[in-house]
Amino acid sequence: MSLHIYDTSTRAIREFVPVEAGRASIYLCGATVQAPPHIGHIRSGVNFDVLRRWLTRSGYEVTFCRNVTDIDDKIIRVSAAEGVPWFVVAERNQRAFTWAYDTLGCLPPTVEPRATGHVPEMITLMQRLIDRGHAYASGGDVYFDVRSWADHYGSLSNQKLENMRGAGDTDDESCKRDPRDFALWKGEKPGEPTWPTPWGPGRPGWHLECSAMATKYLGPTFDIHGGGIDLIFPHHENEIAQSQAAGDGFARNWMHNGMLKIGAEKMSKSLGNSLLIPEMVQKVRPVELRYYLAAPHYRSSIEYSEEALLEAAAAYQRIEGFVTRAAEVIHDVDADAPLPQAFVDALNDDLGTPQALAVVHEVVREGNVALSRGDKEAVARLLAETQNMLDVLGLDPRSPQWRGTGSDLSPVVDALVAVALEQRKAARARKDYAAADAIRDQLAAAGITVEDTPHGARWELSR
Numbered sequence: 001m002s003l004h005i006y007d008t009s010t011r012a013i014r015e016f017v018p019v020e021a022g023r024a025s026i027y028l029c030g031a032t033v034q035a036p037p038h039i040g041h042i043r044s045g046v047n048f049d050v051l052r053r054w055l056t057r058s059g060y061e062v063t064f065c066r067n068v069t070d071i072d073d074k075i076i077r078v079s080a081a082e083g084v085p086w087f088v089v090a091e092r093n094q095r096a097f098t099w100a101y102d103t104l105g106c107l108p109p110t111v112e113p114r115a116t117g118h119v120p121e122m123i124t125l126m127q128r129l130i131d132r133g134h135a136y137a138s139g140g141d142v143y144f145d146v147r148s149w150a151d152h153y154g155s156l157s158n159q160k161l162e163n164m165r166g167a168g169d170t171d172d173e174s175c176k177r178d179p180r181d182f183a184l185w186k187g188e189k190p191g192e193p194t195w196p197t198p199w200g201p202g203r204p205g206w207h208l209e210c211s212a213m214a215t216k217y218l219g220p221t222f223d224i225h226g227g228g229i230d231l232i233f234p235h236h237e238n239e240i241a242q243s244q245a246a247g248d249g250f251a252r253n254w255m256h257n258g259m260l261k262i263g264a265e266k267m268s269k270s271l272g273n274s275l276l277i278p279e280m281v282q283k284v285r286p287v288e289l290r291y292y293l294a295a296p297h298y299r300s301s302i303e304y305s306e307e308a309l310l311e312a313a314a315a316y317q318r319i320e321g322f323v324t325r326a327a328e329v330i331h332d333v334d335a336d337a338p339l340p341q342a343f344v345d346a347l348n349d350d351l352g353t354p355q356a357l358a359v360v361h362e363v364v365r366e367g368n369v370a371l372s373r374g375d376k377e378a379v380a381r382l383l384a385e386t387q388n389m390l391d392v393l394g395l396d397p398r399s400p401q402w403r404g405t406g407s408d409l410s411p412v413v414d415a416l417v418a419v420a421l422e423q424r425k426a427a428r429a430r431k432d433y434a435a436a437d438a439i440r441d442q443l444a445a446a447g448i449t450v451e452d453t454p455h456g457a458r459w460e461l462s463r
Helices: 039-057 073-082 086-103 119-131 206-218 229-245 277-283 286-294 306-329 341-348 353-373 376-393 410-429 433-445
Strands: 004-007 012-015 023-032 061-069 135-138 141-144 182-187 202-204 221-228 250-257 260-262 448-453 456-461
Touching (some): 023 039, 023 086, 039 250, 061 086, 119 206, 141 229, 277 306, 341 353, 410 456
Antiparallel strands (some): 135 141
């Protein structure tokens, strides 16, 4: 079957039919950069990276837009508390997010717009809404008139207008016609950055930013809008309202990933239980952390525990072990080899990564049997299937992402270890086992594990 995904707006699994044949457009609500990322933030990046890779493997030309919210209330509060400009806070944390995405193997977005670079587009969008009677200026602010969109507002979050509370995004509710109206633009306040508009200086509201950036880069109607489930209301609900009220079709499909929790609570910095990425990659390797985040279904919640993290790392190491051993026998892998149909079916069924990884592990088991039998033809086929599946998931241990590139010291280390292993081989040949053991021990002290196999010595960095 073709790709089917769960659409939050219809609360049903629907066939993915792109706006333009052969092309797929994705907007992912990215970082609000008031602090560095924890694994809950980066889970979203990993989930939608898998989606992007699968769409690409399925033959689509993908445009992937992941925004940066570099001005909002939280950033301003951090700026004031630290006594540094708001843009210092934003820049510092955007770099931390970029490092985290890169470290966990997320492909760079096609475009990564910052909110502050798109104020002209926001002004245009506000003017369209005012002209259509869906927004109004009041006290230096500009608000979306929710009652003007009453027949549609609440459809994404499955709420009725009469049951909703006020937006809570201003201290002066008297500026609003209705408590449920939300701010498109916030008038200037002492100590806050401002940009000029026809309605006075101020700064953008969070919801307005995403609508302006999404439609600028993906067009008035695009395929998929993604983000965490906690963004459904009010953020995504407000994006839909302001975009469609302005005349844009906006997103055809809405995908939301589940939360990562500790105990019964959503992970958040306010709870003081965040697990930052630099800390996590000291516990397991980055590729193992990616496996941990990608293995559950993207819509499920993850109950974090270090035991589960280490179990995921061990599961990945079993896959890696087969790939490493098989690559010693098969040097050229067929990158065009077909994927197992069960793997294809799993990902086409709402990006079913748990079932897809079950297929990977089954193929790995078959591969280990073929290795033990010395069936080189079967090993070649199963290695190709395994690596091609792992490539879709961003988990191939032989990819440059996880093996290192020419820009680091990997080639130097490879060459030096090869020399040491040749010396060890020569020592063993002349039956100088003490010298051979001393070389192995010296390598172990340097963090390198040596394993003797029927095909010669194999080494890896100690875990």
